[in-house]
Amino acid sequence: MGMAAMTVERWLTLGSGVGISIMFLWSKVQNHIPAALSVYLTTSATKLASYVNPYLQITISEQGLERFQRSEFFLTVEAYLSDACARRARKLKAELGKDSNNLQVSVDDYEAVTDEFSGTTLWWYASKKQSNARSLINLYPGQDESRFYRVVFHSRYRDLVVKSYLPFVLGEGRAVTVKNRQRRLFTNNASKNWNPYRANSCWSHVPFEHPATFDTLAMDPEQKEAIVDDLKAFQEGKEYYAKVGKAWKRGYLLYGPPGTGKSTMIAAMANFLDYDVYDLELTAVKNNTELRKLFIETTGKSIIVIEDIDCSIDLTGKRLKAKKPSASKESGEDDKPKLPGEPEKDEAPKVTLSGLLNFIDGLWSSCGGERIIMFTTNHKEKLDPALIRRGRMDKHIEMSYCSFGGFKVLAKNYLDIVVEHDMFGEIRQLLEETDMSPADVAENLMPMSKKKKRGPEECLLGLIEALKKAKEDTAAVAKAKGEEEAEMKNANKEKEDGDVKKAKAWEDANGDIHEAS
Ligand SMILES: Nc1ncnc2c1ncn2[C@@H]1O[C@H](COP(=O)(O)OP(=O)(O)OP(=O)(O)O)[C@@H](O)[C@H]1O
Helix, strand or coil: CCHHHHHHHHHHHHHHHHHHHHHHHHHHHHHCCCHHHHHHHHHHHHHHHHHCCCCCEEEEEEEEECCCCEHHHHHHHHHHHHHHHHHHHCCCCCCCCCCCCEEEEEEEECCCEEEEECHHHHHHHHEEEEECCCCCCCCCCCCCEEEEEEEEEEEHHHHHHHHHHHHHHHHHHHHHHHHCCCEEEEEHHHHCCCCCCCCCCCEEEEEEECCCCCCCCCCHHHHHHHHHHHHHHHHHHHHHHHHHHHCEEEEEEECCCCCCHHCCCCCCCHHEEEEEEEECCCCHHCHHHHHHHHCCCCCCCEEEECCHHHHHHHHHEEEECCCCCCCHHCCCHHHHCCCCCCCCCCCCCCHHHHHHHHHHHHHHHHHCCEEEEEEEEHHHHHHHHHCCCCCCCCEEEECCCCCCHHHHHHHHHHHCCCCCCCCHHHHHHHHHHCCCCCHHHHHHHCCCCEEECCCHHHHHHCCCCCCCHHHHHHHHHHHHHHHHHHHHHHHHHHHHHHHHHHHHHHHHHHHHHHHHC
């Protein structure tokens, strides 16, 4: 047992023992004295007990309301103490976190730590007590012992502790829990059945471990800064959203050609915000009802992503009519009365545009906040304007071909080149003249290429070659296209001329006939 803990606990026990003895003795003599004197003496006895031990204690038990469930407050206090006070403790314990990935260090049992709040000192320690909920069959060793945290403070700070300090501990502890949790990547695609035993949930998940950050994202610095500012404003905007009466959510549309970093951007955002990611595969969703169910199962502090939105949904929003008489009609099945909730015969049971709009607006607003929804597309022009109007997709972010600014980020990531290099001038020029995605630029900067290790110079030279080739290819394609267009134009002109000639000949001939008659 730690010295400090021993002091606090013994002192408390001793103090409360004397206090209890006074109150016990008093209860014995109380029956033999007049009522008025009794009231006076009761108050005095309570005062005396509190002089002997002016300290109060509040216990937070590990046992939750449900059996075998740990209390959320206990876990939150544990997180708070590990973060705020563990550095001052001499005895710590280390455990593997929930997903066995992260190490959690917390204050060991019986070790006391002090905390300061508004100029007040408080003592915390963890201990164990015999649990009331003893079971006949001991399924889990040690389950008849229940742990608890106890905070001790002077009775004059009672209000401060109850009304301000404990809510503060709760808030801070929750924030630490969120920070330390293993974030998750969820999918609704049954073919990626990551957790087959979670058959009841629409989502399965794996730990989210994408390493992308805004530092490693190749993009113009100003554009990047604007996105980071927007995310910060969203994350800190809880009160603002409540004040203006808006649901605490934000929609982003990421658009641009393949390989420009749309998926990388989502990962960087999730890492920046410390959010989970829900990868919603619309093509795997049977109908609007299932979409609603999926959404309700998502939690706050999350990004819900629908990739390649233009490929996932019939954006015309029309219901598909049955094209040919079905086998059921021939068999007379059509005559059966429709059951409640059964779709119309000509209605395809799938997610519709209006279902998706509903999902974004109505349901979305009624669920808890701090959620981001994100669509990605290679073809913004194909999307229904209703789907991406401001208010639904608040911010449209163009992910474009690699700029020189973006290239410098990749050169730093892949080749550790942080200052300007002789070859940068030529690369800048070529990037201005040629479209190359960051994915292709990155591929050319890989030091390990074709099973051969290359130095930075070789990589840069390789990139220059690739850019020159891309430039030539683009020029060749443009030339071929120009020639094709010119040919088409000539052909059209010839056809037009031919038509005019024919019309003139007909007119001449018919004019003669008219004149003759
Ligand atoms: N802007 C970028 N910054 C850093 N790396 C990038 C960037 N864009 C692409 N990459 C690299 O290229 C790979 C492919 O990029 P990513 O999948 O993010 O592109 P995308 O735009 O989502 O492509 P698609 O439209 O084909 O899904 C990534 O793994 C990453 O290594």
